Amino acid sequence: MNFELTEEQTLLRNMVREFAEKEVAPSAAERDETEHFDRALMFDRLAELGLTGIVFPEEYGGAGSDYNSYAIAVEELSRVCGSTGVTLSAHLSLGANPIYLFGNHEQKLKFLKPLAEGSKMGAFGLTEPSAGSDAGGTKTFAVKTSKGYAISGSKIFITNAGEADTYIVFARTDKNAQKHHGISAFVVEKGTPGFSFGKKEKKMGIRSSPTMELVFENCEVPAENLLGEEGIGFKIAMKTLDGGRIGIASQALGIAQGALEAAINYTKERKQFDQPVASFQGVNFQLADMATQVEAARLLVYSAAYRASHKLPYGQQAAMAKLFASETAMKVTTQAVQLFGGYGYTREFPVERMMRDAKITEIYEGTSEVQRLVIGTALTR
């Protein structure tokens, strides 16, 4: 057993941290304020650094690294900007990974390679107004045509929507099948006739990451765009979300780490009653608890990532990591705002943004309740 980062992971962490601090952090507050997605910075630069296909083989345009490197990259980006962290996570785990896991060789060359190389950006459309935690409620449907399938319906709350070029879309191909049966997964490219975008959500946090509705009106895609086979869409979605949870857990971990560091620095500087507030035991103990929780979250995230890297079953561990890291992010950022006092409630300091960003990690890619369901069901199966 080894808890040390490898040389490669250390180099990667230093590189992403330097990039994040020098290039991503300076505009984080303004992008949050203006709800601006800066693709050149938040995606194209990640591609240049080789981060858009971290876990995929070089053959398909990836870096040939592993889930631990992926977790570190998302963590370091999220430490300064939760929006940039989720951009990478949604692209890699949700947009690209289903093609890697379920696509054939041709699909991987055609769709995965440009995603991994970062010339294209990915997104994932599962959630619908009546199908959130219950993906079996999917109403979007696809009918067979002479060339392939025509998709109709809509998807909501889609991260990277509008900006992404390649979408994984879930639709019912068997109208008679019930619940999670009869759902299939398709690759739909931006610009396909019948595929458009609905309203952009105005969100509490991760405001520089675009979230939009996808609208399909008789949108015809070729048969080659079906992932895997008809009817296994639910399985594709669940497998994809297992990996996605490592991404969001890493995002939550990074946000928590950023808030912890901000709180430590501020309480060491801020003086009240003639001494730094960090020297008051009430404050000092809070910092100790925050740091302990962040470290525990880190170990859970890295352990789930290790299992994914080594092809061990990891669904339950990913759910635990996502549950714990997201709840830690919420707790630690809330506490950080408290430690900053009145300043923490203002947009002069980053902790209020971090607190708003943290909340979504308890909701998307499976709410905390769904994570408990996944973990609990596995325990009592």
Place this chain on the structure above:
Amino acid sequence: MGERLEEYSMKILVCIKQVPDMESKFKVAADGAWYDTSELAWRMNEYDEYAVEQAVQLREKEKDAELTVLTIGGDKAIEPLKKALAMGCDRAVHVVDNESFKKEPYQIAGIIAEFAKDKGFDIVFTGMQSQDRGSAQVGILVAEMLGIPSISTIVGFAYAGGAIEVKRELEGGVKAKVSAKLPALVTCQLGLNTPRYPTLPNIMKAKKKPLDTLAVADLLKVDARQSTEKMFFPEKKGGGMILEGDVPALVDKLIAILKEKTSVLK
């Protein structure tokens, strides 16, 4: 190793040093002669990052070139070597010396020159100085020992047809263009270029690049000529001056003090 280098038309050497992150909290070590090296975060000397970048740019331009990166230090010093490999150096040389920080610039230069003397390097890049010792001597001494010209503190670099033309920044906002025939050594100033990030694919590739390990005892042939007697923090200066009184009187007092004790007013 010497044999393999012979195949290449241009041989480039870049020398780097691992230094503490300058935001670290420094403590003087128990022996009083250096800082305490435990519990510090480490990184590549910032000046050396510019040296590596310039060397890599030259390496990319000259197709048949081979770029070697060298460092002297303990086991941890492999980290900046790996970074340099991931930035584009072809091979690394680690001169293992757990007590390199105790060696003075002449000794460090002696080790590098001893390594380089029979390798036929056409050009050597170093940082202008290290952030932790700041002597700015090593590069220049290496050039002297190798008997080649050195140009210090460069802020611009160009190579063509066996000669380099560099820019130096002088006091008073004056710049100088200096040229030299190779072989030569340059020491690099901050701002010379924009050091690249080691991308993840290049980090992965760096794992497969050769890294030779040499014992410092085999390369150290010169004796120390100076020693650091004591390292200490300056004593804290007295607190500021607080002037009291009504505003016109305060202004008069302030002007008098500025005239007397500073060159702000005359």
